[in-house]
Amino acid sequence: MARETELRTRVTTSHWGAFEVDVAGERIVAARPFALDPTPSEIPAILPAAVHHASRIHRPAIRRGWLQSRARAGRGSEDFVDLPWDEALDIAAAEIGRVRAAHGNSAIFGGSYGWSSAGRFHHAQSQVHRFLNSIGGYVASFGSYSTGCAQAIMPHVIGVEFLKFLYEHQDGWHTIHDHTETLVMFGGINPKNSQVSMGGVTEHETAGWIGRFVARGMRCVNIGPQRTDAPDGCAWLPVRPGSDTALMLGLAHVLETEGLADRAFLNRCTTGYERFRPYLLGESDDVPKSPEWAAAICGADAGEIRALAHRMAATRTLITVAWSLQRGEHGEQPYWMSVVLAAMLGQIGLPGGGVGYGYGAIGGVGKSLIGLRGMTFPQGTNPVQEVIPVARIGDMLRNPGQPYDFNGRRLTYPDIRLIYWAGGNPFHHHQDLNALHEAWQRPETIIVNEPWWTATAKRADIVFPATTPYEREDIGRSSLDDYLFHMPRLIPAVGEARDDYAIFAGLAGRLGARPAYTEGRDAQDWLHALYAEFRSLAAEQGVEVPDYAGLKARNWMRLPIRAEGPNRSYFAPFRENREAHPLGTPSGRIEIFSDRIDGFGYDDCPGHPVWLPPSEWLGAATHEAPLHLVSPQPGDKLHSQLEAALADVPGARPVALAIHPEDAALRGIASGALVRVFNPRGACRARAAVTADILPGVVALPTGAWLGDAGGNLDPDGNPNVLTRDLGTSRLGQGSSAHTTMVDVAPLEG
Numbered sequence: 176m177a178r179e180t181e182l183r184t185r186v187t188t189s190h191w192g193a194f195e196v197d198v199a200g201e202r203i204v205a206a207r208p209f210a211l212d213p214t215p216s217e218i219p220a221i222l223p224a225a226v227h228h229a230s231r232i233h234r235p236a237i238r239r240g241w242l243q244s245r246a247r248a249g250r251g252s253e254d255f256v257d258l259p260w261d262e263a264l265d266i267a268a269a270e271i272g273r274v275r276a277a278h279g280n281s282a283i284f285g286g287s288y289g290w291s292s293a294g295r296f297h298h299a300q301s302q303v304h305r306f307l308n309s310i311g312g313y314v315a316s317f318g319s320y321s322t323g324c325a326q327a328i329m330p331h332v333i334g335v336e337f338l339k340f341l342y343e344h345q346d347g348w349h350t351i352h353d354h355t356e357t358l359v360m361f362g363g364i365n366p367k368n369s370q371v372s373m374g375g376v377t378e379h380e381t382a383g384w385i386g387r388f389v390a391r392g393m394r395c396v397n398i399g400p401q402r403t404d405a406p407d408g409c410a411w412l413p414v415r416p417g418s419d420t421a422l423m424l425g426l427a428h429v430l431e432t433e434g435l436a437d438r439a440f441l442n443r444c445t446t447g448y449e450r451f452r453p454y455l456l457g458e459s460d461d462v463p464k465s466p467e468w469a470a471a472i473c474g475a476d477a478g479e480i481r482a483l484a485h486r487m488a489a490t491r492t493l494i495t496v497a498w499s500l501q502r503g504e505h506g507e508q509p510y511w512m513s514v515v516l517a518a519m520l521g522q523i524g525l526p527g528g529g530v531g532y533g534y535g536a537i538g539g540v541g542k543s544l545i546g547l548r549g550m551t552f553p554q555g556t557n558p559v560q561e562v563i564p565v566a567r568i569g570d571m572l573r574n575p576g577q578p579y580d581f582n583g584r585r586l587t588y589p590d591i592r593l594i595y596w597a598g599g600n601p602f603h604h605h606q607d608l609n610a611l612h613e614a615w616q617r618p619e620t621i622i623v624n625e626p627w628w629t630a631t632a633k634r635a636d637i638v639f640p641a642t643t644p645y646e647r648e649d650i651g652r653s654s655l656d657d658y659l660f661h662m663p664r665l666i667p668a669v670g671e672a673r674d675d676y677a678i679f680a681g682l683a684g685r686l687g688a689r690p691a692y693t694e695g696r697d698a699q700d701w702l703h704a705l706y707a708e709f710r711s712l713a714a715e716q717g718v719e720v721p722d723y724a725g726l727k728a729r730n731w732m733r734l735p736i737r738a739e740g741p742n743r744s745y746f747a748p749f750r751e752n753r754e755a756h757p758l759g760t761p762s763g764r765i766e767i768f769s770d771r772i773d774g775f776g777y778d779d780c781p782g783h784p785v786w787l788p789p790s791e792w793l794g795a796a797t798h799e800a801p802l803h804l805v806s807p808q809p810g811d812k813l814h815s816q817l818e819a820a821l822a823d824v825p826g827a828r829p830v831a832l833a834i835h836p837e838d839a840a841l842r843g844i845a846s847g848a849l850v851r852v853f854n855p856r857g858a859c860r861a862r863a864a865v866t867a868d869i870l871p872g873v874v875a876l877p878t879g880a881w882l883g884d885a886g887g888n889l890d891p892d893g894n895p896n897v898l899t900r901d902l903g904t905s906r907l908g909q910g911s912s913a914h915t916t917m918v919d920v921a922p923l924e925g
């Protein structure tokens with residue numbers, strides 16, 4: 176008995192970083208910050224309540240109507256029948272086999288986007304992809320909701336894969352600290368978002384660095400709709416959402432017309448400026464992109480725009496762009512235009528100058544580390560060719576067999592009969608959830624692995640209960656971090672939950688693919704094999720780590736992989752010798768005009784950056800939808816994770832909606848009042864947080880609330896995706912355009 180209640184304390188890690196966990200018997204009883212983290216995340220505090228929450232899925236479950244007659248009707252409203260594991264796995268395997276035989280593997284959608292949990296082996300997305308590959312493949316997805324649009328446009332402009340540029344070649348914090356004089360942050364740099372990183376950063380540094388920049392006298396300017404997108408000490412230039420390209424053009428116009436553009440750099444390192452210039456000056460369309468023109472669009476003062484341009488030209492300036500700017504209609508344009516603006520300043524390739532992306536989006540961007548390889552669970556190869564841009568899932572389900580454009584190619588949406596989702600919550604993350612709910616009724620079968628009864632699990636036909644990381648052993652390591660973790664199994668599986676690996680091994684066995692999926696290994700074998708590979712690759716780079724047993728005994732260790740001194744940027748060798756180090760673009764230079772993009776013939780993404788008004792923005796406000804809604808990431812959690820327990824905290828739901836005092840007064844809304852946020856696509860509840868830190872005309876409602884059962888009539892907890900638009904950024908990027916949304920707000924009676 177004494178053993179059962181004995182308190183054990185271990186460290187584990189997560190996407191929000193490392194933390195200490197107390198375990199008593201079979202329960203997690205407390206979670207505390209990791210001692211070496213200077214600014215730890217508060218997210219873990221809710222963990223004990225979440226892991227043991229009543230919303231955990233305890234047994235395999237099959238929706239009643241589907242079980243009885245394969246009925247599609249009832250997804251999201253009908254109850255489930257609990258079944259023993261063997262029976263549920265038999266049924267699921269038979270159904271996967273039926274679809275595969277009748278329609279082929281290209282009728283199975285396994286894009287299965289989502290962050291799931293940290294841990295190198297028990298990574299749900301890798302597991303589901305490997306499983307589906309082992310049985311003949313699946314329709315996959317390209318890119319992420321985070322950066323899908325940037326991933327499409329940026330290789331055309333700077334000739335390198337976007338994420339490679341971002342994680343390996345941007346200036347690090349040290350370089351910025353030592354050299355940058357003006358930091359121009361489109362969309363801010365917010366330590367709130369830097370809490371989180373894929374696999375977790377252990378020492379959260381972003382807030383500390385911005386503090387040092389400010390203390391050193393660096394001018395840091397946050398450009399965007401919310402003052403709170405950057406820490407105190409940064410200046411705020413409020414601009415309307417979706418208008419950044421116009422502002423960048425206004426800045427560029429000053430540089431061009433006042434002789435401040437770096438001609439030598441433009442001539443030597445870029446192509447196409449002479450084709451862009453007539454547009455900038457208005458020679459091609461009679462609209463000079465002057466500061467006055469930009470001011471009318473973005474809402475900033477023309478004098479301020481001019482002054483900023485002067486300062487940018489006179490000082491070492493780094494332009495940073497948040498990922499949010501490309502999560503909006505025509506999101507390609509501010510990304511492309513930020514490169515053009517930086518090229519005109521001529522500082523690309525100089526330390527602390529040029530342009531960079533997502534410094535505040537996730538933790539670890541800006542850390543300079545020696546890269547270590549290894550510990551990736553192999554996913555196998557996918558014989559199915561069809562890949563959709565990740566955020567086009569609704570269109571895919573609505574338009575089987577229909578053509579669509581993506582990045583220069585004309586593609587056809589596959590006809591999906593079966594969806595398998597593991598480790599994501601599309602009824603949190605996708606736009607226009609009422610429309611997705613409709614589209615979701617089309618496939619014959621939907622299978623979901625989930626620890627909790629999320630809105631997605633409730634809309635499945637077959638649900639398998641998955642363990643959380645605290646119920647299984649794993650290894651924690653992020654390429655943006657300098658720590659290594661053995662993640663211990665802290666508690667037994669909750670209910671009858673199984674690891675995704677065990678679930679897929681069970682299905683693979685029934686489908687004759689067990690050897691391909693498991694290679695004869697159990698989870699322990701895989702952990703040892705992945706770690707052994709990592710250990711030997713690390714040794715090759717001179718980094719010694721203990722063997723598996725040694726790491727397990729230590730629980731965690733710091734890796735000696737911090738790069739000393741300033742890092743060298745992707746552009747530095749190119750700047751020094753363009754001929755010897757050309758970029759990977761067709762011209763070998765930065766492409767201000769892209770013949771390739773021009774050749775696609777897209778009116779929503781022509782051959783050079785342009786200002787294209789979004790279909791919803793403050794410049795086209797209507798009586799029905801006068802306010803611009805931005806839906807940023809939540810500060811108190813990761814997306815929709817741990818939401819069930821957070822929602823139990825008295826007063827925590829519905830989610831707070833930031834609204835300006837003028838907009839609140841106009842509607843008779845007091846701070847703390849319940850409101851209805853609505854537009855023709857849907858409506859949700861929220862709690863008003865009246866603040867002058869947001870631009871008048873803009874409201875902000877973070878993502879992450881679980882979609883209520885009633886769907887979009889009036890979503891109770893405040894999921895903004897009942898309001899957002901499901902439209903690709905353009906035919907080029909086809910990314911999510913979540914931030915392009917107009918709404919109205921009204922007090923909620925009763």
Ligand SMILES: Nc1nc2c(c(=O)[nH]1)N[C@H]1C(S)=C(S)[C@@H](COP(=O)(O)OP(=O)(O)OC[C@H]3O[C@@H](n4cnc5c(=O)[nH]c(N)nc54)[C@H](O)[C@@H]3O)O[C@H]1N2
Nearest residue numbers: 289290291292320321598599600604624806814815816913
């Ligand atoms: N309006 C609006 N919408 C947005 C955004 C926005 O800015 N505005 N941002 C978008 C972005 S950038 C992103 S990344 C997405 C995020 O969207 P998602 O990644 O889908 O969100 P999560 O809540 O992290 O979903 C992960 C799910 O995996 C489950 N899970 C955790 N561990 C495991 C496991 O081991 N096994 C299994 N099977 N499941 C597990 C969790 O319970 C959770 O339900 O949202 C997007 N949606």
Ligand SMILES: Nc1nc2c(c(=O)[nH]1)N[C@H]1C(S)=C(S)[C@@H](COP(=O)(O)OP(=O)(O)OC[C@H]3O[C@@H](n4cnc5c(=O)[nH]c(N)nc54)[C@H](O)[C@@H]3O)O[C@H]1N2
Nearest residue numbers: 321362368371399416417497498499536807808812813814
């Ligand atoms: N705590 C926490 N941190 C997270 C996450 C989380 O769920 N929780 N999710 C992580 C993930 S998956 C991602 S992809 C990143 C996302 O990182 P980002 O994309 O950078 O973050 P967002 O929160 O979507 O937006 C940041 C801010 O951009 C502003 N903004 C919106 N539209 C515009 C615009 O058109 N112009 C300008 N100038 N500003 C605009 C909004 O005011 C918003 O607060 O965050 C990561 N960090």
Ligand SMILES: [Mo]
Nearest residue numbers: 319320321322
């Ligand atoms: Mo993301």
